[in-house]
Amino acid sequence: MTVSIAPSELAKSIHSGEKTTVLAAFWAPIEGAGLTLFRSEHIPTSLFCDPAMELSGIPGSAEGRNPLPPLPILAKAFRSWGLNTDREVVVYDQGRSLYASRAWWILRWAGIPNVRILDGGFRKWEEENHGHAGGPGNFPHFCNVRPNPGQMPVATIEDVRAHEGILIDARDPGRFAGRHEKLDLKAGHIPGAINIPARSLLNDDYTIKTPEEIRKYLAAAGVTSGDGVIVYSGSGNHSSQVLAAMEHAGLTGAAHYVPGWSQWSANPRNPVERSA
Structure with a gap:
């Protein structure tokens, strides 16, 4: 399993109906603005991933600004995304891939083995004219996966x-x-x-x-x-x-x-x- 996937490869996967869960990790400094950006335009079949609420715990000086998410939060996110053992996951963000990388690492740490990052993000997808959709995004599939933390090395x-x-x-x-x-x-x-x-x-x-x-x-x-x-x-x-x-x-x-x-x-x- 490679780490990245080219926009052309993802477009082919979507158009051919392959089993792929696509997560858009859109973040903006104003609360709720990431979801607004997602509803404005996103890759077809995408589901929204909120980096602040679903990929992080409560910040504090003792825990850091973006600590690991609590397992109940992550389990709820897994259900809302419909993560399934027979579906690959592709994550992307607006272009720099920072939040997509965070999603990649958190999912891998939590036991999801088949995760890839869209190379160049949504910006590259748009540059290559693969098309976008608006609205609330895709309906999630049935989730049969629970978080199994500790699958990537962590240092205290x-x-x-x-x-x-x-x-x-x-x-x-x-x-x-x-x-x-x-x-x-x-x-x-x-x-x-x-x-x-x-x-x-x-x-x-x-x-x-x-x-x-x-x-x-x-x-x-x-x-x-x-x-x-x-x-x-x-x-x-x-x-x-x-x-x-x-x-x-x-x-x-x-x-x-x-x-x-x-x-x-x-x-x-x-x-x-x-x-x-």
Whole structure:
């Protein structure tokens, strides 16, 4: 199972009636606006996925901005999407694939094995003129799947404190260096981390780079395997994208520190490192 799917391949799958559940992880800063965007236009057969309400728990300084979703919330979402063992899942968002990557990782962590990310997102789909629909979206199929968490490696803050392997910070270089920080309480990064911005693993049009390109880029930073690697970002979105890219490149097994910098920086006892 590959990580990404091209718009042309998804279009063919939809038009031929193949068993595919398509989730649109649309987010907007105003509450409810993601659903409004979805109802305005989406890929035919899509169902709406609310990243804030269905892919995350209640935020807090002790838990981070986007902690793992509670199992009852995830089970309800599974039913509303009609997840089924005989149907592949394709996730997409408006174009950058951050929320699609979050959906990919959460679903994989919760035991859904066949999940792919639409390469280039809805923007690429529209550029290739595959057509869109409006309205409430598709009716869900019968759900025969329950969340089975723990199917992807997870790291806690204690694991990060004790970690002696490679620690990857997936945020942009400015936030990593501590030059600016608008989302979390402090600027900087966890001491010892290296910066692999999620954006660096994508092409200019936000499609994912080839496995060969990703392996070469990561190898230059000393990452040649997922073993012994922990990945974090601000709150689990950019890090999900790096983890998806690593799996795309065949570098599996890295652990995800989901609360990330939002949790680490909220504790005044945790050390902070800044770069020139």
